[in-house]
Amino acid sequence: MNCVPEQENTEAGLHLRQHYEAQNLGLLTGIWRQRRMIAGLAIGGLVAALIVCALLPNRYTSEAMIQVDLGRPTTVQAGQPGQTAAASLDAGAIVESEARVIRSRAVARRVVTDLRLQDDPDFAPKPGLLSHLRNAILALRDDEPAADAAAIEVERIAAAISQNLSVTNDARAYLITVAYTAPDPARAARLANAFVEAYQRNRLEMGIAEAERASAWLESRIGATRRELEQAETAIERYRQEANFVESGTASNLPQQELRDAQLQLVAAGQTRQAAEARLTRAREVLAAGGVPSAQDLTGAPVIQRMLENVETAKREVAGLMLTGPRHPRLLQAQVAVQDAEQRLRQELDRAIGNLESEVRTATAEEAALTSRVEALKGAVIGAMGQEAKLRSLQANAAAIRDRLKLLSDGHAQALALAGMKSSSAQVVMRAQPVPAPSGPKRPLIVALSTAGAAGFGVALSILLARRDTGFRSSHEIAGETGVRCLSMIPQITTGSDPAAVRMFDEAVRMVGATLGWPHAQVSPQVLLVTSCVPHEGKSLLCMALAKLLAGRGRRTLVIDATGTQPARPGKDVRSLEAAVAGQQAEILDDLAVRPVAILRAGTGTEWADHLLGERFETFLALARDRFDVVLIEAPPAMLVLDVLPLARLSDAAVLAVRWGRTPRRTVAATLQRLRDLSIRVRGIVLTQVDLDQHRHERFADQCSHFAAYRPFYEAGSARPRLGPGQEAAPAARSAALRGPEERPRGESPEIRPQASV
Template identity: 40%
Template sequence: MNWAFQNPIRLEGAVRRHFESIGYTAMLTLWRRKRMILALMAVAALAAVVVLLKSEKRYTSNALVQVDFGREDQTGNGRQGGGLSFDVSALVETEARFVRSRAIARQVADALAAAPGGEPVTERRIQDLMRDLTVRNDSRSYLIEIGYTANDPKRAAEITNLFVDTYLRNRSETSFAAARRASDWYAAQMKEARTALEAAENAAGDYRATYNIVDTTADGGALQQQKMRELVSQSNSASLARLNEEARLERANRAVAEGNIPPDIAALPQIQRLIESRETARRQVAELSASSGERHPSVERARALLSETEARLREEVGKSVATISEDVGNARRLEGELEESVRKAKLALIDNKSREAELRTLQGRAEATRSRLKTLTDNYVQSQALSDLKPVVAQVMIAAEPIETPSGPKASLILGLAILGAATLGAGLAFLLERRDTGFHREDEVLPETDCTCLGLVAATTGAAMRLDIAARRETMRGIAASLGLTAFQTSAKTVLVTSALPGEGKSLLVDSLALSLMEMGRSVLIIDASPCSEPDRDTRPALEDMVADTASRRQFLESRRGEPMPVLQRRNANLRNSLPLVVAGHMAPLSVIQRRTGLSEGGAVFANAGIGDLVKEASSKFDVVIIEAPPIMLVADSLILAQVADVVIQAVRWHETPKATVNAALKRLREASVRVHGIVLTGVNMAKYQTYYSFFRSPSTRKFRKYYAAFD
């Protein structure tokens, strides 16, 4: 489902109804267990009363002490001293903590032990004094309330006044020696810090002067790095120039070896003139040879001139190649010098960095010592201000007196806590018991849990309203018969199989009640009780085993269609004693019963026989309705066999007792055998308790139902 297209208002309403249902169900759970909760609350209240009656009464005596700080500021919020401001409420809280301290309690214990009949001082005695002592102070005033709780009011007043006297004596004897000691300690530490600061600053200065470090900031390092980058750039340029010169020399040597003139050498002026002279001499030789002949003296002179010109040209080319070689050597030398400069610059930079780091470490130590000196100075000033303050003066405003009214135990508090705890425990137990109860509570739970319709509720028989229960059960059976198509106007179903998951589910009561209701509706009914018998039946009437094995006996019994005597039905179900039909005009109601005589061990021989199918088929032709009471499906496999010859299968489930998982397991077993369960009937329903799963009180409609049955039945 795509929730993006859902109506948000509808979703919000559904969520609200869901949580309202959960809350309502929880309240109903508490209401159903109200007797248990009330019983727990009553027991807790009784236990609280017993504890209160047995508890020893406690008395509390209080004294008030006013603390005077001597000098207050104009606003009344603080105290000025030595140029510093102090929070008075914090000082009052300090005095209160001093009263609560173990040292005061120990001195009080010593004073009590020194008195006649006093108890020896032990750790437990000191802890008891601290436990029963109460000290409260108000941040808006200078008052401290000191109280003590004891079993005797006079004892409580005595110990309270002893605490007050001990506190005042300690306060008057206490001076500011601690502040003076702190001031002296701070002075000594300041002196050491100054000496350490001077030594650190001198060490940093000497290091700077030794290594001639001018600037340790980022700017100084940047200048050195810039110089380094320039040297590296020059070295790279020299390497490039050297590579160019070497390439030029290589081209020149290759061209000379091939008898050519390198282009860059041919561009020189003197080389160009020699090349032009060579070309002129060559033309003269060619012209003279053509005009005068090869052996003419002028041709010989022209050739000599050409040879001289070529020799001079080779000489000049050689000089130019030598010049290029010198340029290569100069480039290599310059490259080496620059690389050496770069190496030295790198070493210098690394060395300078390490020295600067060492210098910064020395400077950091000096700065840390300077900060510590500043902190010590501030603390020294504050300790001096505290030592200059006047001692705190305290006086008794109200001495402790014996109070005869007990201060504890508090009856209302103990009783309330006991009742509240019992109610909480009862609520928790109620929810746990409800969680443990896994049976069906309401009719509308059956379909969602089992995918089967709930055909009806069979009320449990109560002695107080037996007649009304019989009337309600009869009408329930008539409704079930109509739902299953068993009435005279409905001929779709002839054979009904009634089974259950476990024994004791009210299956027999359901079968007999349904049969009696059909009988009253004018339908002839045959009950086949296929449940095993625990003891051999001495009845002379034909049993189920006889009907299956003997065809003659079966036909004789079915042809007779005789009604059963009353004792037989009463023996089957004692709850039907008051609901059996009456004899009309000497004719017994058309209701017959075939009971099983043997136990479980003979079940295979009985139900494996094809005669069981013939019995049901022939009985369907003689009786209007055949009701088969089958054994529990979870214990015996007979129900799976009998279900194959039944038109309708219903399952009896004990209300509030049979677990839902067991019911579902039985249904699963039937469905795996291709048996369709047409519905479930809840038996043994306590109608008064059943209403508590819907509302807090009995519904007015229920009273109307009973009134209706009482008036017309």
């Protein structure tokens, strides 16, 4: 039987090359798969664009050009010293500001008022029901003035004409282009010129008003500045009288000259003191070392020099008399002379050091006296300078006020000149003229964008559909992701299929039989269970095709439809499963065994499911094994009904039918896991209803891809089909007979004919 112990799932990963091919080519394959939809959307977009282009009226655009004059002087708004009359602004910013003024709603309202567009029927359509209703509501409100309706109408027309206005400017030039688009070229030129004229009048009025305001402001500032100047001059004169100070008129005065002379004398006294202190310090250092100071450091230098010579002469005489003996009278006299000369020399040196100390004291006293004098002179000079600085500060304030008064007077004269000029800062260099050639709509662009947009939408939609397409499309995907081999891929067949398609279908069914081992393999299953994940997977068609394949090979086949999808109507080829199990089983099976293919179909509802769990059904199936070569059991969907378990326990093998490109992969994985949990071994998976027209554009190289690539082979082989004894070559009848209960209309009973053997 088909019951095995629970075993682990052997997950097989995709090959690295297949993985990257799927990542790189999957998106393009999904787009190519929906090429007809993309082409249809593109054609629809093209047709819609052509219709729209035919309905759109022509539009005409007229242009006028304005040049902004940035060389005109601007009004001075401040009276600070050093302020210039020309404004330092970016030229591009000024031109852009003027362009924004032209685009403003105020200029549009002026155009509406100047041209009286509210009375033009092209701009003021006849009021409809909503307009009458709005006017009635406004009439009921007391707080709404009567002129609101006219103002609202002007505002509406201004908004409407602003939509067709285009104002552009170049950042590298001072030109502004004013363009207006309208269905009539004359109207376009008239409105473009009206915008230019309204802008110029607005600028002229604003300039005159600004100049008048600036002139009035400058007059008030001039009067206030004159009063400030009078007060400053009065303060200068009053300070001169109070301080009794008279300007010298020269670069320096007497106190400053005396201060400079005293500072020079102080510097000289300081140098004298420092020199005396240096001589005294050197003389003391020499005496302390036992030497004699130099003549430059001593005051009595000639006397000391003679004394030094006398000491040296006496010492030489003593040295010469040393040979006479230490007690020689002349030697003793010479020694006494040396001592006397040295004593006089020390006395003279002491007197010279005293003189040096006296010079140092004298120089110090003189420097102190000069320092006191310099400090006194500094105080006098600082007082005089303070008075002069205050006076000069008052004079500088008066001069600044005088300069400001002059600047304000010049600005006032300029404002008066600007107010009298009555000219604008922009001039029209080219007026708008009617253009006979239409400027729009851009019909080729509309057609191109519409077609490209529709095609792009189709591509995006195909990508979304490709991402939603989670079904299996090749036998390699099944083996790689589920670990279960794919027995065969069954092409889709209909009543209108040609003989080549029928032959390819038969060849795919034969592949299923070959992989199961029919008819000569010793391990081929006698009782085969065919189930699916969900309904409408094509298992009925698979069972009938296998039955006809076996019948064509002379194998007696019993097909048990246990799905219960439609009521069983007993007939020539179809019997009721409930009646067969509950009645005389042997007699019924003997009666059915005379046919190549016998069909037993369970009724609808849940009552028939009890027969599958009882011993009578097991006995019935055992008797069917003796009378039929193969028993095919079509089981209900495994994810919806648990009846697949008792049927699988009585079967030799189980096959799972999966619809090509439709059944989600996670559903297939969940079904296989559920069958493993129920200890049901699946012999393999059969991909059903493969669309060869779509599959030939896939990137796989499998069974159905070769069917599509070598279709002429089957067309040539199907021209003269090889038929067995009593077989018919009727593709349409065969296709109708192969349809199972899920595909066949209610009440239709298939005609059982043996399948052609290839």
